Amino acid sequence: MSDLKPFLETKDLAIGYKTKRTERIISKTLNLTLKPGQLVCLLGSNGSGKSTLMRTIAGLQPALEGVVYIGQQPLAGLKSAELAQKLSLVLTERVEAGNLTALEVITLGRTPYTGWLGALSKIDHDKINEAIWLANVEDLINRKIHQLSDGERQKVMLARALAQDTELILLDEPTAHLDLPNRVEMMRLLHTLARQTEKAILLSTHELDLALQAADILWLMKQDGALATGVPEDLVLNGAFESAFAKSGFFFNKSSGTFNIYQDVCTHSISLSGDAILTFWTGRALQREGFGITDDVHAMFKVHCDREGETAVWQIKSPLHGSKYFNIADLVLGIKSHSK
Ligand SMILES: Nc1ncnc2c1ncn2[C@@H]1O[C@H](COP(=O)(O)OP(=O)(O)OP(=O)(O)O)[C@@H](O)[C@H]1O
Numbered sequence: 001m002s003d004l005k006p007f008l009e010t011k012d013l014a015i016g017y018k019t020k021r022t023e024r025i026i027s028k029t030l031n032l033t034l035k036p037g038q039l040v041c042l043l044g045s046n047g048s049g050k051s052t053l054m055r056t057i058a059g060l061q062p063a064l065e066g067v068v069y070i071g072q073q074p075l076a077g078l079k080s081a082e083l084a085q086k087l088s089l090v091l092t093e094r095v096e097a098g099n100l101t102a103l104e105v106i107t108l109g110r111t112p113y114t115g116w117l118g119a120l121s122k123i124d125h126d127k128i129n130e131a132i133w134l135a136n137v138e139d140l141i142n143r144k145i146h147q148l149s150d151g152e153r154q155k156v157m158l159a160r161a162l163a164q165d166t167e168l169i170l171l172d173e174p175t176a177h178l179d180l181p182n183r184v185e186m187m188r189l190l191h192t193l194a195r196q197t198e199k200a201i202l203l204s205t206h207e208l209d210l211a212l213q214a215a216d217i218l219w220l221m222k223q224d225g226a227l228a229t230g231v232p233e234d235l236v237l238n239g240a241f242e243s244a245f246a247k248s249g250f251f252f253n254k255s256s257g258t259f260n261i262y263q264d265v266c267t268h269s270i271s272l273s274g275d276a277i278l279t280f281w282t283g284r285a286l287q288r289e290g291f292g293i294t295d296d297v298h299a300m301f302k303v304h305c306d307r308e309g310e311t312a313v314w315q316i317k318s319p320l321h322g323s324k325y326f327n328i329a330d331l332v333l334g335i336k337s338h339s340k
Helices: 050-057 080-084 102-108 122-134 150-164 180-197 208-214 232-237 240-244 276-288 328-339
Strands: 008-018 023-030 039-044 065-070 087-090 168-172 200-204 217-221 227-230 251-253 258-260 269-274 301-308 311-318 323-325
Touching: 008 050, 023 050, 023 065, 039 050, 039 180, 039 208, 050 168, 050 200, 050 217, 080 087, 087 150, 102 122, 102 150, 122 150, 122 180, 150 168, 150 180, 180 200, 180 208, 208 232, 217 232, 217 240, 227 232, 227 240, 232 240, 269 276, 276 301, 276 311, 276 328, 301 328, 311 328, 323 328
Parallel strands: 039 200, 039 217, 087 168, 168 200, 269 301
Antiparallel strands: 008 023, 008 065, 217 227, 251 258, 301 311, 311 323
16 A cells, blocks of 8 residues: 555645734644545644645645645646546535435536536446445435435435545544444444545544544644644554643543543552453443552452353452452442542
């Protein structure tokens, strides 16, 4: 994959806002690449500049400095019809689709090839059918767009972008408004699409957890305007991921890959052993109560969790060897009463 020419490249790009009298640079010296088959997630806290970068790459607002190349051609030199054959953009906002059906909206994705009034060729029909199949919206195509749920409409807009058949697809917060199963489905769909179709997909999202799992590469907008890029796991291990979202009140747990409201370090530490699922959920409950989870042999309490047949059993091994509990609530009460 790394030898392939990028579909998108930026050279010393600066993004931001300019009026006659003022210039506000949000981020600069951006040298980014997006290659065929890659799913890149653009992350950053509120106001860090994700939409500004998306809009600049999509040609909706001018670069303050530097160049955006789309398929090796400078974006500024592309006519809008040429750009529409190379790049499609899916926005989160509700689309004004009047009384159109989902199929009619998806068909609009072919406009860059047919013109507004152009008749559809066999290729157009094939691309539309393929897009419907890839986005898994067969059941929705005869429904009116304004009658669809947010999640359904989001998938139809993705199908429209697929019908547009561009090398590069940009999606601004495609998982906003979706419930958890639909967020997971959308991310999985985009990941599979990048692999299957060799398209390059860039999406902005606040779904840190899903992005860590699904993205090939993260673009991480930091609070100082710098942008860190890399494989998600590298950005976790070198601390860039955590620092991009640093805020008092929550903590990134490198062991679980999740943000916690409770910090791991505290005066009463507990080591957990045994069944992996039981230790995970037990750790969550104990952290909420202010205990720290540790591997340290000097932990104040040692708890072993296991299953005896169908029954989950928690046993305090130290300091009160022998105390047994059959649910987390009682275990927490037991530990609290002994830690006073
Ligand atoms: N039209 C504008 N003129 C001037 N500044 C703007 C304009 N639009 C956005 N900004 C500022 O640019 C910065 C980046 O905004 P942007 O919308 O790109 O952030 P974002 O990362 O997409 O945020 P969010 O996660 O909240 O959607 C913010 O400080 C914002 O106030």
